[in-house]
Amino acid sequence: MDNKREQNPSPVPKKTIPPYMKAVSGSLGGVVEACCLQPIDVIKTRLQLDTTGTYKGIIHCGATVARTEGVRALWKGLTPFATHLTLKYTLRMGSNAVFQSAFKDSKTGKISNQGRLMAGFGAGVLEALVIVTPFEVVKIRLQQQRGLSPELLKYKGPIHCARMIIREEGLFGLWAGAAPTVMRNGTNQAAMFTAKNAFDVLLWKKHEGDGKVLQPWQSMISGFLAGTAGPVCTGPFDVVKTRLMAQSRGGGELKYKGMVHAIRTIYAEEGLLALWKGLLPRLMRIPPGQAIMWGVADQVTGFYERRYLRNAPL
Numbered sequence: 001m002d003n004k005r006e007q008n009p010s011p012v013p014k015k016t017i018p019p020y021m022k023a024v025s026g027s028l029g030g031v032v033e034a035c036c037l038q039p040i041d042v043i044k045t046r047l048q049l050d051t052t053g054t055y056k057g058i059i060h061c062g063a064t065v066a067r068t069e070g071v072r073a074l075w076k077g078l079t080p081f082a083t084h085l086t087l088k089y090t091l092r093m094g095s096n097a098v099f100q101s102a103f104k105d106s107k108t109g110k111i112s113n114q115g116r117l118m119a120g121f122g123a124g125v126l127e128a129l130v131i132v133t134p135f136e137v138v139k140i141r142l143q144q145q146r147g148l149s150p151e152l153l154k155y156k157g158p159i160h161c162a163r164m165i166i167r168e169e170g171l172f173g174l175w176a177g178a179a180p181t182v183m184r185n186g187t188n189q190a191a192m193f194t195a196k197n198a199f200d201v202l203l204w205k206k207h208e209g210d211g212k213v214l215q216p217w218q219s220m221i222s223g224f225l226a227g228t229a230g231p232v233c234t235g236p237f238d239v240v241k242t243r244l245m246a247q248s249r250g251g252g253e254l255k256y257k258g259m260v261h262a263i264r265t266i267y268a269e270e271g272l273l274a275l276w277k278g279l280l281p282r283l284m285r286i287p288p289g290q291a292i293m294w295g296v297a298d299q300v301t302g303f304y305e306r307r308y309l310r311n312a313p314l
Contacts, residue, residue: 017301017309019101023094025300029293030085036292037285038081039074044281045143048242051270058281069146077139080158084135088127089293096123096193110208116197117190124189128182134174136181137245138162144246169248177244179259184237188230195226196294213302216295223294227287236263236275238282 043061055061065073099122103115111119138161145153155161165173199222200206206214214222231238240262247254256262266274 016101017097017304019094019097021304022097022297022301023090025297026089026093026293027086028300029296030087030089031082032296033289033292034078034082034085037289038078040281040285041081041139042074042076042143044278044285045140045242047281048239048278049144049246050277058284076145077142077158080135080139080142084131084139087135088131089297091131092123092127092189093297095126096120096189099123113194116194120193121186121190123193124185124187125182127189128185129175129178132185133176133178133181133245134162136241137165137174137176140242140245141165141248165248176247177241177259180237180241180244180262183259184234184241187234187237191229191233192226192290195229196222196290199225211305213305214298216299219298220291220295224287224291226294227290228283231279231282231286235279235282239266239275239277242278 039062042065043058046061046065047055047058050061055064062074096119099119100111100116103119104111138158141161142155142158145155155164162174169176197208200214203222204212204214204218206212206218237259240256240259243262243266244256244259247256256265263275
């Protein structure tokens, strides 16, 4: 009997929040974030594409766009942006949960900071290739168009824009700027998931598996702080990504041949600081965006935990 008990231990496995539930929480957070922060994204894109000094700053850019193109122009590209955010957060949160499960210690069920970094980087690379790049190509092409008359615009909408790109540049035209996007998103998510967990522990004594559900304002503070480091570190990748995505292959020879060539060209023509163009609007958009997303996502997973689980890791 004793031998049987030793050979067949029956520990009760901890139930965890499934990846699909984390994916749902991310998608809901993405919808709310897109509607709130789209104008800042439009201003960021215009500033990054401004090589002639048309805009004097964030406020001047926003005011100029609203005055010359109408207030609705600040929400240009909202449909692909909202769709892109929803799908991106669905894939990001779900895949990160899957990767974290793979990197967890099989005996303790805990994950190291290195494992958390690797899981975040993997989720960022996956979202960059599957979701982010094609949607951002369409979004940036729509946002860079200037004018009030729809009949004068090359792209009439997101679907028409995607069709035009495929017709003129081939299917891979939708993946212009994929390399810097992969670098940006992989680094961002590795830092963001690790920092979010660290701030939850540091500020609120929230540990995975303790059954504690944060208040929305607590999740928003942690998410805001976690979203600040990425834009500073990945600014050059974001500028290069935007330039590569904005140039059309249908208009003759391309100015930028790739990620490294674009960095060199921008540095030579515009100086080092040009590689961080649009940083301030990125800092105005990404940390608040992460605050909104985590404020929603933590409540969704918290509801699932309270309703179906007890002491599940969040």
